[in-house]
Amino acid sequence: MKKLSVLQKTIITLVMTTVLLAVIVPIMFFLANAFSNGTEIYEYPKTPIISFSVTVYVEYNELNNEYTVKYVNRRGEQQNAINSNSGLLLSNYFEQYFSVYKTGDELLEDFEIVKTEGPKEFTYAKNMFHNFKTFFYITSKAEEALVNSIVAVLFTILISLTLGSMCGYAIARFRFRGKDQISVFLLIVRMFPTVGISIPLAVILIRFNLFDTMLGLAILYSLPNIALTSWITSSIFVGINRELEEASLVFGANGFQTFMKITLPMALPAMAASSMYAFLTAWNDTISALILTNDHPTLALAVYQAIGDNTTNLQYAAAGSIILIIPALIFTFVVRKYVNQMWGSVSV
Amino acid sequence: MSFLELVNLDKRYTQKGNLIVNKMNLSIHKGEFLVFLGPSGCGKTTTIRMISGLEDISGGDILIEGKSIINLPPKERGVSMIFQSYAVWPHMTVYENISYPLRLQKIDKDEMDRRVRASAEKTNITEYLSRYPSQLSGGQRQRVAVSRAIVVEPKIFLMDEPLSNLDAMLRVSMRTELKNIHESLGATSIFVTHDQSEAMSLADRIVIMRNGLIEQIGTPKQVYFDCESIFVASFIGTPPTNFFNLKVVKENNRIVIKNENIHYTLPISEEKMLAPYIGQDIIMGVRPENLEISQSSSDETFFVSNADFIEPQGSHVIIITKVGESSIKISSPLLDLQAKNKIFVSVKENKAMFFDPKTEKRIR
Numbered sequence: 001m002k003k004l005s006v007l008q009k010t011i012i013t014l015v016m017t018t019v020l021l022a023v024i025v026p027i028m029f030f031l032a033n034a035f036s037n038g039t040e041i042y043e044y045p046k047t048p049i050i051s052f053s054v055t056v057y058v059e060y061n062e063l064n065n066e067y068t069v070k071y072v073n074r075r076g077e078q079q080n081a082i083n084s085n086s087g088l089l090l091s092n093y094f095e096q097y098f099s100v101y102k103t104g105d106e107l108l109e110d111f112e113i114v115k116t117e118g119p120k121e122f123t124y125a126k127n128m129f130h131n132f133k134t135f136f137y138i139t140s141k142a143e144e145a146l147v148n149s150i151v152a153v154l155f156t157i158l159i160s161l162t163l164g165s166m167c168g169y170a171i172a173r174f175r176f177r178g179k180d181q182i183s184v185f186l187l188i189v190r191m192f193p194t195v196g197i198s199i200p201l202a203v204i205l206i207r208f209n210l211f212d213t214m215l216g217l218a219i220l221y222s223l224p225n226i227a228l229t230s231w232i233t234s235s236i237f238v239g240i241n242r243e244l245e246e247a248s249l250v251f252g253a254n255g256f257q258t259f260m261k262i263t264l265p266m267a268l269p270a271m272a273a274s275s276m277y278a279f280l281t282a283w284n285d286t287i288s289a290l291i292l293t294n295d296h297p298t299l300a301l302a303v304y305q306a307i308g309d310n311t312t313n314l315q316y317a318a319a320g321s322i323i324l325i326i327p328a329l330i331f332t333f334v335v336r337k338y339v340n341q342m343w344g345s346v347s348v
Numbered sequence: 349m350s351f352l353e354l355v356n357l358d359k360r361y362t363q364k365g366n367l368i369v370n371k372m373n374l375s376i377h378k379g380e381f382l383v384f385l386g387p388s389g390c391g392k393t394t395t396i397r398m399i400s401g402l403e404d405i406s407g408g409d410i411l412i413e414g415k416s417i418i419n420l421p422p423k424e425r426g427v428s429m430i431f432q433s434y435a436v437w438p439h440m441t442v443y444e445n446i447s448y449p450l451r452l453q454k455i456d457k458d459e460m461d462r463r464v465r466a467s468a469e470k471t472n473i474t475e476y477l478s479r480y481p482s483q484l485s486g487g488q489r490q491r492v493a494v495s496r497a498i499v500v501e502p503k504i505f506l507m508d509e510p511l512s513n514l515d516a517m518l519r520v521s522m523r524t525e526l527k528n529i530h531e532s533l534g535a536t537s538i539f540v541t542h543d544q545s546e547a548m549s550l551a552d553r554i555v556i557m558r559n560g561l562i563e564q565i566g567t568p569k570q571v572y573f574d575c576e577s578i579f580v581a582s583f584i585g586t587p588p589t590n591f592f593n594l595k596v597v598k599e600n601n602r603i604v605i606k607n608e609n610i611h612y613t614l615p616i617s618e619e620k621m622l623a624p625y626i627g628q629d630i631i632m633g634v635r636p637e638n639l640e641i642s643q644s645s646s647d648e649t650f651f652v653s654n655a656d657f658i659e660p661q662g663s664h665v666i667i668i669t670k671v672g673e674s675s676i677k678i679s680s681p682l683l684d685l686q687a688k689n690k691i692f693v694s695v696k697e698n699k700a701m702f703f704d705p706k707t708e709k710r711i712r
C-alpha cells in the first residue's frame with residue numbers, strides 16, 4: 001500500500017513536471033524572443049532567459065582613428081558589430097541591434113578611456129520596451145487594430161451570450177418538437193472550421209454592408225460560440241431547481257425579473273466560461289479576419305501581418321504577440337474567478 | 349363566508365390525460381390550518397400549485413374572498429409558499445432572501461429592514477442574516493424559507509411538505525413552531541403532507557385525498573374515528589383499522605353480522621341503518637383500540653382467538669392475532685397479557701364502522 005503511494009507520487013510528480021515543462025519552456029523562449037534585441041534574436045543556440053543588458057568589447061583602432069565594437073554574447077564569445085568613430089552611427093547601431101538607448105556623445109565619452117587604457121568591455125542596460133515601440137512603429141495600424149479587436153470581442157460576447165443563454169434556457173426548460181435535433185445540430189455547427197463559413201459569409205456580409213466591420217466579424221465568431229454557450233448554459237439551467245424560480249414568481253417577480261435576478265446569477269459560472277471561449281475565439285483569430293476585413297484588421301491579424309512582412313525581425317512579431325496576450329490574460333484571470341464560483345462553495 | 353374556495357376544480361396535465369385533480373370542492377375559513385393528506389401522487393402538490401398560480405387549471409374556479417383569482421399571476425394572488433426544497437436562493441444572503449419580496453414591492457428601506465428583522469426574529473434566525481444559505485443547516489434554511497413566507501404578510505400560506513427534508517427530531521419541533529407562527533399571525537394555512545402524525549397534530553381540518561378525489565374532510569378526530577370510506581379507515585392510524593368481510597342476517601329478531609368465526613349482534617340503535625343490507629355482504633371496520641379483550645366468553649364476544657404475538661408499546665400492547673385468514677391487530681391496556689393465551693375479543697359499543705363493499709363508502 002505504502003509502496004504504491006510512493007509510486008503514485010512519483011508518477012504524479014513526473015506528469016506534473018512534464019506538463020509544467022511543456023508549458024513553461026515554450027513560454028520562456030517566447031518571452032526571451034519578445035525581449036531580444038536585434039543581435040540576440042539570431043544567436044544560436046538560443047537561451048530561454050530574458051537578458052536585461054548588453055555587453056560590448058571596444059578597441060581603439062589608431063590607424064583608422066575609429067572604435068571597433070564587438071558584441072559579447074552570454075557565453076563570452078565576441079562577434080564583430082561596427083567600426084566607427086561617428087557618435088550618430090554608433091548610437092543608431094546600438095538602438096537598432098542592441099536595444100540600447102544612448103546618444104552618440106554619451107557613447108563616445110564612455111569609449112574615450114579605451115584610447116589610453118586599451119581594449120575594454122562595457123555593459124549597458126537594454127531598453128526593454130524597444131521591441132514594443134518598434135512593433136507599433138512598423139505596424140501602422142496597431143492602435144486601431146487593438147481597438148478593433150476589443151470591439152469585435154465585445155460584440156462576440158454580447159451576441160453569443162445573449163442568444164446562447166436564451167437558447168440554452170429553452171433547451172433546459174421547455175419541451176418542444178425538434179429539441180434533440182437542435183441540440184445535436186448545435187454541436188455540428190461547432191465542428192465547422194470557421195474559415196469554411198467565412199467565405200460564404202463574406203458574400204452575405206457584403207450584401208448587408210457589414211463586410212470589413214467588426215460587427216460582421218463578430219457575427220462569424222458568434223456562430224460556433226452561440227452553440228457552445230447553449231450547451232454549457234443548458235446543462236447549468238437544467239441543474240437549477242425549478243422551485244427557486246417558482247419561489248421568485250410567488251414572491252412578487254415576473255418572469256423576466258426572475259430570469260435576471262435568480263436564474264442568470266446562478267448560471268454565472270457558465271456564462272463566465274462561455275464568455276472566455278467567446279473572447280478567445282474572437283481575440284486570437286487571424287484567418288477569418290483576413291477574409292472578412294480589408295482596411296480594418298484586428299490585432300491578431302496585425303501581428304500576423306507584422307511577421308509576414310518582416311521575417312527578418314522576429315522579435316517585433318513576438319512583442320506584438322505579447323501585446324496580444326496581455327488583454328487575454330487579464331480577461332481570463334478576471335473571469336476565472338466567476339467560473340470557479342459555485343454558489344455554496346463558501347463553507348462554515 | 350369562506351375565505352378560500354375551490355369550485356369544481358379540475359386538472360389534467362395533457363389534453364387527453366387523466367384528471368389529476370377531479371372536480372374538487374373545498375372551502376377554507378379564515379384563520380384555519382388545513383392539511384392535505386394523502387398518499388404520494390394523489391394530487392396534493394398539484395392542488396396547491398394551482399392555488400398559488402404556478403400551475404394552470406383545467407376547469408372550475410378558485411376564489412379568494414369571493415373573487416376569482418385564476419387569471420392572476422402568482423405574485424398578485426396574495427399567497428406565499430414554503431417549498432419542499434425550501435427554495436432559498438443560494439446566491440443571496442439570508443437578509444437578501446427575506447427582503448427579496450419587499451424589494452420587489454419597492455417598500456421603503458427602513459420599513460423593509462424593520463419587517464425583515466421582525467420576521468427573522470419570529471423564526472430565530474436573526475444571527476444568520478448576513479450568511480449565505482450554504483453556511484446554514486437544513487433546519488436553518490427551512491427557517492429562512494418560513495421567514496420569507498411570513499414577511500410578505502400573505503392572505504394564505506401554502507406549505508408543500510415543508511418538513512419532509514428534516515430529520516425526525518427537528519421535524520417534530522419545527523411543526524410545533526409552524527403551528528405557533530400560524531396562530532400568532534392569525535394566518536390561513538394549507539399544509540401538504542403524506543405523514544399522518546404531522547397532519548393529526550397540526551390540522552384544524554384534514555382533507556384526505558386519493559387519486560385526485562377528496563375522500564373525506566374533517567377534524568383529526570373525525571377522520572380517525574368516523575371514517576367516510578374504507579380508504580380513510582385504512583390510511584389513517586397505525587396500526588390501521590381492522591376489516592372483516594361479513595354477512596348481515598336476521599336472527600331471533602335482531603340483526604346479526606357474522607361469518608363462520610365471527611358473531612356480532614348489532615346494537616338496536618344501529619339496526620335501522622343496516623336494515624337494507626340484510627342478506628348482503630358488508631365490510632365492518634374496527635379500530636385496534638376499539639377491540640376489547642377478556643379472558644372469558646360472554647354474549648358480546650366477537651370472536652375467539654389466540655394472542656399470537658404481543659408487541660409492547662410502553663403504555664399499551666399491540667396484540668396480533670388471526671381470525672380465519674385475516675390478521676387482526678388489537679391495541680390493549682392489558683400489559684401483562686401472555687402470548688399464546690386464548691383471548692375473547694369484543695367490540696366497544698357503537699364503535700364499529702360499516703362499509704358498502706361495492707362503493708367502499710361508509711354506510712350511514
Ligand SMILES: Nc1ncnc2c1ncn2[C@@H]1O[C@H](COP(=O)(O)OP(=O)(O)O)[C@@H](O)[C@H]1O
Pocket residue numbers: 361368386387388389390391392393394395
Ligand atoms: N408536470 C407534470 N406533468 C405531468 N404529470 C404530472 C406533473 N406533475 C405531477 N404530475 C402527475 O400528477 C399526479 C399528482 O402529482 P402531485 O400533485 O405531485 O402528487 P402529490 O403531491 O400528492 O404527491 C402524479 O401522478 C404525477 O405523476
Ligand SMILES: [Mg+2]
Pocket residue numbers: 389392393394508
Ligand atoms: Mg407532492
